[in-house]
Structure formats: structure tokens, C-alpha cells
Amino acid sequence: MTGIMKGKRGLIMGVANNHSIAWGISKALAGQGAELCFTYQGEALGKRVKPLAAELGSDFLLPCDVEDIASVDAVIDAIKERWGKLDFIVHAIGFSDKNELKGLYADTSRENFTRTMVISCFSFTEIARRAADLMSEGGTMLTLTYGGSVRVMPNYNVMGVAKAALEASVRYLASDYGPRGIRVNAISAGPIRTLAGAGISDARAMLSWQQKNSPLRRTVTIDDVGNSALYLLSDLSGGVTGEIHYVDSGYNITSMPALETLSR
Ligand SMILES: NC(=O)c1ccc[n+]([C@@H]2O[C@H](COP(=O)([O-])OP(=O)(O)OC[C@H]3O[C@@H](n4cnc5c(N)ncnc54)[C@H](O)[C@@H]3O)[C@@H](O)[C@H]2O)c1
Numbered sequence: 001m002t003g004i005m006k007g008k009r010g011l012i013m014g015v016a017n018n019h020s021i022a023w024g025i026s027k028a029l030a031g032q033g034a035e036l037c038f039t040y041q042g043e044a045l046g047k048r049v050k051p052l053a054a055e056l057g058s059d060f061l062l063p064c065d066v067e068d069i070a071s072v073d074a075v076i077d078a079i080k081e082r083w084g085k086l087d088f089i090v091h092a093i094g095f096s097d098k099n100e101l102k103g104l105y106a107d108t109s110r111e112n113f114t115r116t117m118v119i120s121c122f123s124f125t126e127i128a129r130r131a132a133d134l135m136s137e138g139g140t141m142l143t144l145t146y147g148g149s150v151r152v153m154p155n156y157n158v159m160g161v162a163k164a165a166l167e168a169s170v171r172y173l174a175s176d177y178g179p180r181g182i183r184v185n186a187i188s189a190g191p192i193r194t195l196a197g198a199g200i201s202d203a204r205a206m207l208s209w210q211q212k213n214s215p216l217r218r219t220v221t222i223d224d225v226g227n228s229a230l231y232l233l234s235d236l237s238g239g240v241t242g243e244i245h246y247v248d249s250g251y252n253i254t255s256m257p258a259l260e261t262l263s264r
Pocket residue numbers: 013014015016017019020021022040041045064065066067091092093094095119144145146147188189190191192193194195196197
């Protein structure tokens with residue numbers, strides 16, 4: 001197997017099923033020769049991830065719930081044991097109480113705010129710190145964010161605040177780990193119909209808005225994100241760190257809806 005990721009070993013966190021963004025990223029990486037370790041959240045998802053991992057030649061699966069830091073430590077220990085090193089990590093994890101992903105952001109509860117920040121933001125810092133210890137020859141780290149961090153997306157609410165913090169943490173981690181040859185970036189993906197992306201109100205309306213109003217006049221796919229992730233996780237982006245890279249059909253550069261849609 002040849003490819004730009006030949007000989008590279010990485011950790012993929014966040015595959016729930018074959019619609020997951022992390023699955024699109026995994027296919028792109030394995031297609032270029034990467035060797036992958038997958039974590040899954042709970043045995044139910046584990047049953048779905050196992051055959052997917054096998055499709056990419058991986059039998060290296062580990063349970064991990066980022067609310068339980070012991071499970072994160074166990075993942076790092078297992079990788080140290082089996083591989084001894086790590087070249088990259090993909091963090092594609094986000095969660096909030098869906099009852100607070102509608103209505104006013106101002107009504108966010110303290111309990112859900114802190115839980116959302118731990119799962120959707122701080123978990124990346126905790127995993128980055130542990131993974132860095134295994135990146136003795138340098139490495140790359142990638143997380144997933146959304147435009148609702150810098151502009152108001154109705155109902156995205158506390159997830160937007162968590163993503164803003166996640167994007168800032170990408171810059172601070174890039175600064176911390178740059179001297180050790182470790183790069184840290186994020187992809188800001190447009191809306192995609194995944195488990196997390198579908199579990200919200202008006203998902204259909206949002207996707208059709210993107211199709212009508214983004215410069216490319218289409219929504220992005222997990223393969224669009226996977227291909228851009230391949231660039232950010234490989235040596236092709238050797239000079240890039242602390243960046244938020246938009247893979248959103250260009251939607252973030254627009255202000256007005258596409259005029260042709262206004263006339264209709
Ligand atoms: N789908 C979109 O529209 C979209 C757009 C931009 C960014 N994102 C981000 O992409 C990432 C991946 O989401 P997705 O859209 O692929 O949906 P998904 O539901 O397929 O993936 C989300 C993953 O997060 C995992 N997760 C949630 N809580 C966890 C916990 N406590 N411990 C461990 N894992 C946990 C789930 O098990 C799941 O595998 C998320 O960070 C999401 O915020 C999604």
C-alpha cells in the first residue's frame with residue numbers, strides 16, 4: 001500500500017456510523033496508507049464501528065467516553081503498548097443537551113454549559129496533552145468546529161460558545177506544541193446530515209438553505225471534509241498550524257443570500 005500517509009499511525013475519535021465526519025476522514029487517511037486506531041462511545045456504537053474499522057484494515061478499537069478521563073488514559077496506554085508512538089489524532093466529538101439547542105442561548109443551564117464545554121472543547125486539550133507525549137518525532141492534531149462559533153446560527157446556542165472556545169484552544173495548543181514539531185488545526189465544516197447533524201430541529205431547512213446560498217450551491221460531504229483533513233494531517237500542510245480551515249462550500253464568505261433565490 002503506497003500513499004502520502006504510508007507508515008503513519010493515528011487515533012480517530014468520533015466515528016458513530018458510516019455517516020460520521022470522522023468516518024469520511026478515516027476513509028481518506030486509510031486510502032493513503034495510514035494505520036488507524038478507533039475509539040467508540042459505548043458498546044452499542046462499538047458494534048457498529050467494529051465492521052467499519054475492519055473495512056479499513058483495522059482491528060484496533062478502544063472504548064472511550066471523554067467524560068471519564070480514566071477511559072482516555074486507558075486509550076493512550078493501549079496505544080503506547082501496541083504502537084509505542086502516534087503520528088496524528090482526529091477529535092470529532094461534540095455533544096450538548098438537545099433541549100438547549102433550541103430557543104434562547106440565554107436560557108442555557110450552568111450544568112449543560114459545563115458539560116458541553118468539557119465534552120466539546122476541553123476533551124481536545126486533555127487528549128492533545130496525552131497524545132503529545134507519544135509524538136516524539138512530531139505529529140499533527142485535528143478537531144472539528146462549525147461556523148456557529150463566529151456567527152450566530154439560530155439554535156446552535158451553547159455549542160457555538162463551546163466551538164469558539166475550541167477554536168481558541170487550537171491556537172493555544174498550536175503555540176504550546178509547535179516547538180516540538182506538533183501541528184494543531186481545525187476544520188470548520190458546513191452542515192452535514194450526520195447523527196449529530198440530523199438530531200436537531202430544522203436540519204432539513206438548514207441544508208436546503210446551504211444548497212441555495214453557498215457559493216458552490218451544494219452542501220459539503222464527509223468525503224469533502226475527509227480530503228481536506230488528509231491535507232491538514234499530512235506533510236502537505238507542514239507549514240500550517242493553529243488554523244481554522246473552512247470546508248463549507250464557501251458559505252462563511254457570504255453576507256447576502258444568493259440574489260437569484262431572492263427573486264423566486
Ligand atoms: N454534522 C455537522 O453539521 C457538523 C458540522 C461542523 C462540525 N461538526 C462537528 O463534527 C464532529 C463530529 O460530529 P458528526 O457530525 O460527525 O456527528 P456524529 O454524531 O457522527 O459524531 C459525533 C461523535 O461524538 C461522539 N461523542 C459524543 N459525546 C461523546 C463523549 N462523551 N465521549 C466520546 N465520544 C462522544 C459520538 O459518539 C459520535 O461518535 C463534532 O465535533 C461536531 O460538532 C458537525
